[in-house]
Amino acid sequence: MKKTSEKYQVVVAGGGLAGFCAAVAAARHGAQTCLIQDRPVFGGNSSSEVRVTPHGAANFHAYARETGILSELLIEERARNHEEIFENGWTNSVWDLTMYDMAMKTPNLSFHLNTSVQAVIKDGDKKIKSLLVRVANAETEIEVSGDIFIDCTGDGVVADWAGCEWRMGSEGRDEFGEPHAPETASGDTMGNSIHFKTVNMGRPVPFEAPDWAVQHEDPSFFYDQGRHTYDIRGGYWWIEIGVPWHTIYDSEDIRHELTRHTLGIWDWIKNKDPKTKELAANYALDWVGQVPGKRESRRIMGEYFMTEHDPINRTVFEDEIAYGGWFLDLHTPGGLLAPTSEPASAEGYNETSDYAIKSYCGPYGIPLRILIAKDLDNLMMAGRNVSVTHAALGTVRVMATTALMGQAAGTSAAIALKNGLSIKEVPTKVIKEVQQNLLRDGCFLPNVVNEHPGDIARQAVITASSEMLLNGAGPETQDRLPRLLEWNEPETDPKEPLRNRRGQWIAIASPEIESLSVCLTNHSDEPQQIRAALVNVDHIWDYRMEPENGFISSALLTVPPGGCQWVKWKANLGPQDGLKAQSYVRLELDARPHITWHEAGTIISGHVAAFEMGKGRMRRVDRGVTMSYLISPAQSVFSALNVISGVTRPYQYTNLWKSDPALPLSQWVQLAWEKAQFIRTVEITFPGHLIREYHAYGPFYRDPQCAKDYRVQAYVGDEWQDIISVKGNYQRHVRHQLDESVLTSKLRVVIDATNGDPSAAIYEVRCYA
Structure with missing residues (x-):
């Protein structure tokens, strides 16, 4: 047996999506990192060995797809892979190699595949000194030392051998009062x-x-x-x-x-x-x-123990570092040996049942403290072994969510080392630094916006070559984007009557609405009346039927018999009625069995729809659609100013600049400062890959909304100079570091071509010296 030793700052055990993202994040932030994986490929359950495709919040919430390292990987895989993706069983080795390629290209990252943890060596009672690992088929044993360890083994092997407290099985309802908990505690787990x-x-x-x-x-x-x-x-x-x-x-x-x-x-x-x-x-x-x-085994006790009340109530945590949005998905213990499978499936995925209502949750924030082991000073965890109850695990366990937790763990570990802190000090002493770095690296946090002190774009005056005005869209509106692949499940019938109250989110730039129109069909032989209402909402996932201080106005609309007719509501609303600039309102129509509200023929960026599921709550319509509507006056909700809104997806507002689609490319957005600035790094977030899950995207997919050919220009010596030029892009989040800083008072991002959309579009531009 060959014996050797290696020393790192961060050691990650487990190379599934959580561990992989943790290791890449730590290494990108400058920590010498080692990733130990007991299989020949990365990816864990998502790999070609197991072939479970990553699920996440976008399966239930439009524009909720996870970004950051996971997004880079999934976008890259779709652009490279000839294979269609179905839910399970269809992952091929292109995915494995996409991850391997990223690992090879990441500075500061070393890894050992086919290598399993054999023992944990501690330094006293509160710290891990090293892991003893064995390389399969190589008769090699390595002692891997580190400063911070991250257990992403799924089963919590490192934490268990290090003596940490853990739970396995189901908590009883009497312990935390969780609606999904069984009456009595048991050792039952998902299979x-x-x-x-x-x-x-x-x-x-x-x-x-x-x-x-x-x-x-x-x-x-x-x-x-x-x-x-x-x-x-x-x-x-x-x-x-x-x-x-x-x-x-x-x-x-x-x-x-x-x-x-x-x-x-x-x-x-x-x-x-x-x-x-x-x-x-x-x-x-x-x-x-x-x-x-x-799906489930050990859950390591951390600095905070998350129960199902947190995702259901969308608890806001000061140490928020990730988010989730999968439903509380607790499979029946026994699986094939049980009387029925997972409850939602057993009832035919009924979207308005009592079970569906109580299980629907998110998007909700996840705190860093559930990733920090309470019994040791230098151990973190990410994945399905984090500090949550069995019931809460039903939502946080899906791989896209665990990947976000992994990226947060790796980022936190590197920042702790940089600041000379224990990992347990991070939630109170440097949590803002962690959060701002996660946002800068392309992640999204529901309760945090960009306030990065080094981003000088935030002080710029923003203008653009053109801006798209929002008028609405009808059934006849041509969808300029290629249709996404969908799961083999029936879609909503476009002629389905309004069986439930339905709402359409509409962004407004200025607090004035003269009229709203909806495209309706009256299937009866007589005129029908339907109540329309307008309410303020906090964001696009505000599913409350009656938001606090939300009501603006309502009206009874008369719908003559016949199909596909525009019915106008002369609203004449203003700030005195409660309209707020740069926000969303929700246009609602009550349930009417004889009336169909037609879907638009396209999806307007950031404009989603939901229906009443029951008990005062709504949920997304179909897989993310825009209902037909027209608004007057037209709204300038895709302003250039959105590129410094601090948010890189639709949320409280569209947060997107889009150029006028009637004008040809090239189009540009400009940042100008009163005094010249030294700029060394430019970071851009383009649209795309947000509205739906990974499964919806076909082979060799490149999102049409994403810029394909673009340039960054600086105004130097009374002329514009190209300082960055890119062709063939398809990634949504890009970072460019110049060889030398440029001194300029004006900067432009010029989009010469997209991957198909007639509009140039950008969520965010950042500049750093």
């Missing part, structure tokens, strides 16, 4: 899953299950218990087993049982189910996973 993938051979092909596979014969097991064979290409998340096995110690037994069930399920789909066997006739098994994807 592990494996997935499979099929391929269309273009001709009938046979399949014969081995005799050791599970024989599925009962249709009710699938159709009455929430196990939907919704796509014969592969899947499914519900091929899941936990209880009565232990998700850590019995992982191999679970893997074997899952394999038996998977082959039996494919046998049912292929040979027995009258609903699918003809559809599956030409399909053959292409891949069956043999590394189980794990």
Whole structure:
């Protein structure tokens, strides 16, 4: 056995999305970092070994997709990959190599693949000194020393061996009063899953299950218990087993049982189910996973213990470092061995059931303290092993959320080292530095805006070559953007009547509205009346049916019989009615069984819709749409001034500059200062990749809204000089550091071409000396 040692500042154990983002973030912030991964590839559950595609807040909330390091990776993968993405089973090695490429290109980052932690060596009771790791197939043992350790192993292996307190199983309802908690505490956890993938051979092909596979014969097991064979290409998340096995110690037994069930399920789909066997006739098994994807095991006790009350009530934390928005998704213990699968699936994903209402949450903030182990002075964690209850884990466990927590952990560790602080001091002493650096690195925080002291763009006067005016859009409005791929689920019928109250968010620049019009169809033979109302909302995810101080005005609209007609509300509203400049209002129509409110033929940036789900709450319409409406006067909500709003997505306002789409490119936005400034670094955030989840984006996808060819110009010596020139871009967040600082009083970002959109657009420009 070869024995050696290595010394780093930050050591990350576990190379799933949380660990990978933690390691990259720490290294980018200057810490000498080592990432230890026990598999041959990065990505954990998202890798080609397990093939669970990353989920997150955008599955339930428009414009809530996670950004930062994860966004860079997913955008890069879609631009490179020929493969379509489906929910589970379709991840190929292009994703693995995308992560590997980033790791190789990251300064200060070293890594060991196929390397597992064998022991934890402590320095006294409160600190870890080093990890003893073993490289598989190399007969090599390495003692890896560090100053700060981050446990991203999922199972909390490092924390456990270091003697930290942890929990596993479900808290009882009496402990915290959580609505999703069972009546009594138990050791029950969510289970592990494996997935499979099929391929269309273009001709009938046979399949014969081995005799050791599970024989599925009962249709009710699938159709009455929430196990939907919704796509014969592969899947499914519900091929899941936990209880009565232990998700850590019995992982191999679970893997074997899952394999038996998977082959039996494919046998049912292929040979027995009258609903699918003809559809599956030409399909053959292409891949069956043999590394189980794990949902739950140990949860390490941290400086704060997050319960489900926090995401449900959207608790605001001073040490907010990430956000979540997946629903409180607690799978039935036992999985395939239980009477039904996960509750939402078992009830057919009913969006207005009592379960759906109580489970819908977010976007909500996540505090740094749940990433800091309470029992040690130099241990953090990120991933599904953070300090939360079983019920809260139902929402924070999804990979896009854990990736954000990983980036926050790595950033916090590096900043602690830079400031000579214990990691436990970060939440109180340098949390603003952590938050501002996360924002600068492309992340979003619901309760923090850009106030970075070094960003001199914040003091600039902003102008642009042109600005798009908002008039609204109708069913006939042409969508200039290519349609995104969608999951194989039925979309909302565009002629569906208003069965629930529905609202459309509308940004207003000045507090004056003369009229609003909506495009409606009256399916009856008589005129119908429908109540329209306008309310103030705090942001695009303000789903309260009656926001505090929200009511502005209402009116009864008369809708004649007939289809697709514009009905005008002569509102004549102003600040005296409660309208506020640079904000959102929500235009609402009450439920009416004979009336359809038509969707617009395009999606207006930052303009979302929601419907009443019950108990005073709303939720997103379909996968993110704009309802048809017209507003007068036209609103200048895409002003150039938005590039220094401090927020890089639609939220309390659009926060986006868009050029007039009727004018040809090139278009530009300009920053000007009274006194000349030295500028060395320019950072830009372009639009795109926000409204929907990763799954919606097709092979070789490059978001049309994102700038493709652009230049940065400085005004030097009475003329404009190109100081940066880029062609072929598709990333939304870019950073350019000049070889030498330039002294200038004016700077322009000139967009010569986009990836398809007629408007040039930018969320943010930052400048640093």
